[in-house]
Amino acid sequence: MSVKPKVFITRRIPDAGLHLIKESTDAEVWAGQLPPPAAVLRQKVADCDGLVSLLTDAIDAAFLDKAPRLKVVSNFAVGFNNIDVKACTERGICVGNTPGVLTDATADMAFALLITAARRIVEGHEYTLAGKWKTWEPLGHLGQDLTGRTLGVVGMGRIGYALARRCRGGWHMKVLYHDVYKNEKAEQELGATQVDLDTLLRESDFVSLHTDLNEKTRGLIGTEQLKKMKKSAVLINTARGPLVDPKALSAALRDGTIFAAGLDVTDPEPIAANDPLLKLANVVIAPHIASATVQTRDQMAEICAKNLIAGLRGEPLPAWVNPEAAGKRRQ
Numbered sequence: 001m002s003v004k005p006k007v008f009i010t011r012r013i014p015d016a017g018l019h020l021i022k023e024s025t026d027a028e029v030w031a032g033q034l035p036p037p038a039a040v041l042r043q044k045v046a047d048c049d050g051l052v053s054l055l056t057d058a059i060d061a062a063f064l065d066k067a068p069r070l071k072v073v074s075n076f077a078v079g080f081n082n083i084d085v086k087a088c089t090e091r092g093i094c095v096g097n098t099p100g101v102l103t104d105a106t107a108d109m110a111f112a113l114l115i116t117a118a119r120r121i122v123e124g125h126e127y128t129l130a131g132k133w134k135t136w137e138p139l140g141h142l143g144q145d146l147t148g149r150t151l152g153v154v155g156m157g158r159i160g161y162a163l164a165r166r167c168r169g170g171w172h173m174k175v176l177y178h179d180v181y182k183n184e185k186a187e188q189e190l191g192a193t194q195v196d197l198d199t200l201l202r203e204s205d206f207v208s209l210h211t212d213l214n215e216k217t218r219g220l221i222g223t224e225q226l227k228k229m230k231k232s233a234v235l236i237n238t239a240r241g242p243l244v245d246p247k248a249l250s251a252a253l254r255d256g257t258i259f260a261a262g263l264d265v266t267d268p269e270p271i272a273a274n275d276p277l278l279k280l281a282n283v284v285i286a287p288h289i290a291s292a293t294v295q296t297r298d299q300m301a302e303i304c305a306k307n308l309i310a311g312l313r314g315e316p317l318p319a320w321v322n323p324e325a326a327g328k329r330r331q
C-alpha cells in the first residue's frame, strides 16, 4: 500500500471538501478558531506535501524554504494576496484558489452594504434599539436614492460585473468602470463605460472596489481620491482592506467629504477596537463575510480539495493560479 501524502489544513473547512481531502491524504486539521501562529504553521508544514491555507496565513519565501516537500498550496479563497505566488512558482509549488463560486455571494454582499449605507439602516436600527424613536420625522434619517444613479466599479472582473448587473437590471443605474482590461461583456450587456479612475470617482454615486490587492493597488483610495468623490457618494469595499487608506477614510466620513461607506474588509483585520471608523455612524462594517453562505462555502471547500488533490497527483489544478509552474513541479 502506498503511503498517503501528508497535508496540513490551517482551519476546519466544510465537510464537502474535508471529506474529499481525508479520503486521499493523511490530513491534519488545525482545530483552533484562530489561525495557527506562524512558528507553529512552519513546523507543521516542514514535512508536508500539501497545504490548505486561508487568507489569514502568510505564505512567503521564508516560509516556503522551511517546507522542502511542499508541492501545492490550495488557498480557501479567491484572493491570494497572502501567498507569494512568484516564490511558489520558483520552487515548483502549485497554487490554487476558489474563483467563480463566490461571485454571487460577494456581489450580494456588496449590494447589501451599498443599500444599507445609502439608506442608513444600521443607524436606524441602533436608534430604535436605543429607544430614540419618538415619531415619524420628515427630516430625519435621510439617505440616498439608488434608482437611476451611477455605479462606479473599480475592477470589472467577475464580482464587479455581478454587482453591476444587479444595479443595472434592478435599479437602472448607469455603470462606469475602471480596469486595465476592457470588459466587452459589461459594455455590451450593461452599457458600461470604461473611464479613468478620476472620472469614475467624480461621476459615481456609488464606488465599489473589486480589484486585487497588489503593490500597485495598495492605498488606491486615499485622501486625494476621496476628495474627488461626490459629497453624497457611498464607498463600498468587499475586496481587500488595504486598497483604502483607513485614516483618510475615517477623516472623509467624519468631515462629510463623502456620505457613507460599507466595508466587508478592513486594514488591519480584524479592525482594532479603538479604530476611529468604529466611532462613526455613517460606516457599516461586516467582518469579512461576503462569501459566507452555506452553499458558497461548500463549493469553495470542494474546489479547494480538488486543487489540493490535483496538485499532489501532478495533475493540472482545476483553478490554477500559477500554471507557469507546470514545467518545474516538484515530484
Ligand code: GLV
Binding pocket: 055, 076, 077, 078, 079, 080, 102, 239, 291
Ligand atoms: C475572500 O475574501 C476571498 O478572497 O475568497
